[in-house]
Amino acid sequence: MEENSFLEGKILPSLIKFAIPLMLSLVLQALYSGVDLMVVGKFGSTASISAVSTGGQVMQSATVIITGLTMGVTVLLGQAIGAGKQEETAAIVAGQIRLLIVVSLFLTGLLVYFAEDAARLVHVPEKALPEAVSYIRICASGMIFITAYNAVSGIFRGMGDSRSPFLFVLIACIINIILDLIFVGIFHLSAAGAAMATVSAQGCSFLFALLYMTAIKDRLPFRMTKDSFRQKGSIRRILAMGVPIAAQDFQVNISFLIITAIINTLGLVESASVGIAEKLFIFLALVPMSFMSALSAFVAQNVGAGKTERATKAFFAAVRISFSCGFLVFLLTFLQGDLLASIFTSDPQVIASTQLYLKSCSFEYLFTAVNFCLLGYFNGRGKTRFVLIQGILTVFAVRIPLSYCLRMMPGTSLMLIGVAVPLSALFELLVCAWYFRRLQKNTSSCEI
Template sequence: MQTDMTVGKPMKILLNFMIPVFIGNVFQQFYNMVDAIIVGKFVGTKALAAVGSTGTIMFLILGFLLGLTTGFTVLTSQKFGAGKMDEMRQTVGNAAILSVVVSIIMTAVSMIGMRSLLEFMNTPEDIFQEAYSYIMIICGGIFAQVLYNILASILRALGNSKIPLYFLILSALLNIVLDLVFIVVFHMGAAGAAWATVISQGVSGLLCLLYIIKAVPELHLCRDDWKFRKKLAGNQIRLGIPMGLQFSITAIGAMMVQSALNILGAYPVAAFTAGSKIENIFAQAFVALGTAVSTYNAQNIGAGKLENVRQGFRSADVIGVIYAVITGAILILWGKYFSYLFISDNVDTVIPMVHTYLKCVGCFMIPLYIVNCYRNGFQGMGYGFLPMLSGVAELVGRGVTAVIAAKKESYFLACMASPVAWIVATTLLIFMYFFVMKDMKKKLRL
């Protein structure tokens, strides 16, 4: 099931790797999306707003952890591409140790500071307690999230994108069943949705672990592989921290937008929540393509094949732009009809606001593609700081727009915060591409 991505046509390699990741990402979105659908339908719009108001906080915490674990395994992919299996296994052992340490720290920090963070974000009083209960359970289950992320990232580093997909499908179906049981049968509200999410994530992580033990001899570690290596850890942290911060920086901007929305009340929050979830489902193809390009670049840089990297970016551009145009049209013309999955009351008020959000983001899907593809592509090549700078650019664009939206109490400007962020980051990433390719050419000559 492992794949050598250094030989063959880039377009075919990227598509074969991307499609399972895309399907897997969609199912991963179901964890929170199904929560929203069932909560919105069976509990009500305010409960949906409670879950939605924590979305940016979840992205801040879980996105940071996702970035870290992905960064920890960049060297795994590079060593695999270079055929250095002993060193590859050492990176896996080190990544596992680092992941455990990070999980403990993040669980403690997030749970201690959560109430203050919700208050800082102007969470409406009528949804505060339900939002707090939901996010505290999610934070208590951080280890389950990290377990899946690190193991799936290791498998993908070896070119295996299908197995993580299979386990995500199973856990997503489990999440649906648990949501219905906890919310509809036991009337646990938003807290029930959180428990369903954590349990399902834990199951997907355990399934990955069992698969590796049973079917991936390349990842069978000996005692020496579990030895903590400071120099290797330093390199993994050097790649992981910027990637984690990149997600966190983006999340901070999203939290600023959420704060602006919270001022407007529960219905704009609910509309923005529904619109964001619809957009996220379609945008998972960009995330998957970015993951494919990252792994492809990492293996080819490990093998010293820079021209393959260049061709990989070109092939990704063809895939990404075509998909962006089609997706943008769907969101603008028909996206609002997906809203009925989430909204059960006050439809005449909420649905038009969802439509406004989808029109705003639908016009700017090409910049969203570039942000996902090129940022991840650079990270796979071993660059951590430069992609993080594009995250800072996003923060500036999103943050400034959010501040203006809050002052003017404008829902439209809140919806435009992300498109502005994508445009600013895209401009910077285009200039970075030429620098990175030139710099890597010099490095590979040495």
């Protein structure tokens, strides 16, 4: 485990040191899902691209429930470690194990049984429906591995160690790429092959993570005992902290599915284009997303240690870097959307359609560069209920209604519908900036 320098020394080097492995992990996670789409795009049909992209969004909507709960664990662990409470740390880990076993089994059954209903709900084109259903069901069978990986990663991030989660996802990514080429490229199993590769890779990654954690148990900042599992209140605390985060991430993904359903009514090409754009977002928003996770852990430990001012300084340091990168991504998506789309497909219609959508969405990257840092800061301070409320307002009061209205306009296009994306991101920025200012005033009043 890496030495934790969150509470002492220079802020920016410590934050960057923690954020880089997170960023690399996000790159690998993006590759992990993006490779499925790229390989299917090269060896399959447009229908297969639509099936994998839409099926992946359905799976992501379930996965964010797990990642949201584990983010709550990361925050609670960070605060407990910052305050030097070892018994509390062990109880939180034990509570996470009990909670996530139940949640993962429930999600597996739900997704397998309702796979076709979920695919029809988002208006998957009929040509892509059988493959989309197959993709969802096969991936759902590996939900227990997704849960276990995220649980272990959440523990390490709470301790200030972002390198170990990177190692876990690196193993999964390598295995997934190899199996994708075998199942899809050689055996031509299309979407089903991509799903089989994903599940197999997740299983291997989980086994390695379990062995790794067992090997370094003497260096962990807590000791698991039977009493750790008997302590009451840990699951309730995880739910109180993690459910708002999970609900926020879940409703964002639901909004993607709703918007995808709206756009799917335009046709197969548009469906594939939006799927590609969503995969690209994971790559293009790497820096803001990594700083969101880094700030959640960094701020949590400093708040636990009573160093709120240091936590705020870390936020501003992250914003400077994140916005600089966001501006470069804005230029790339606005000017070179066709080049980005060609990574996933050689279909000229899909490339042209994706280019138009990316151009209208490009301004989003200027706003999300700051938004993600704000959300990470709020999570670290335990303000997860506000994160949920602002997310609901952004999605259901702005983005979805605006997307629907633009879709219903005469002569509408994918480029016009895409305008809803940056406008909703701007609304989110204004709301979060208002709350940040209010939070800073309240903190200053308490210190006085």
